[in-house]
Amino acid sequence: MRIPSRLIGGAVVAALLTQLTACGTLFFPDRRGQIEGKVDPVIVALDAIGILFYVIPGLIAFGVDFATGAIYLPGGKTAQVDPHTLNKAIAADGKVDKVRLQAILESELGQRLPLNDPRLIQHKGSVEQLAMYGLKPAA
Structure with missing residues (x-):
């Protein structure tokens, strides 16, 4: 009879311990440190x-999430790269070399972007957009 009572006691302790921690702090540790947002x-x-x-414990979880900032959605991050720097990624035939583009973005932004991911959606630009950046359309 002692084993079932220990098993039930262990389950209750585990449930209480999980409730003492905050959900946002556990699931999104990269969000900690934010002071405002949605x-x-x-x-x-x-x-x-x-x-x-x-x-x-539920109130403590709310308090911890608000205190650490993990309850807030991450802010929108933007990055800009000089178009003249991006010109180096365009081959002579007018096509974009993904390896060069990935190297440029990694050096400029400090992040590795998966440009060869099959889920990546590519959009074609218009002639006006190319002219705006001083590029010549090539087919």
Whole structure:
């Protein structure tokens, strides 16, 4: 009879420990340190579920998520690269060399972008857009 009671006790302790931690801090540790922004409704819902089961740990989860900033959605990040630098990625036939473009973006932005990912959606530009950047259209 002792084994089932230990098993139940262990499950209760594990449930309480998971409720003492904040959902946003666990699921999105990269969001910590934000001080404002839009609140993530998924994290709010998960913290609210914690309040339904255990009031005090659920409130602690809300407090921890707000204090660390993990409850906020990440802000939009933008980056710009000089068009003249991007000219180096265009081959003589007018096609973009993905390897060169990836190297330029990695050196300029400090991030490695998967340009050879099959899910990548490529859009064709217009002649006006090319002229705006001082590029000649080539077919």
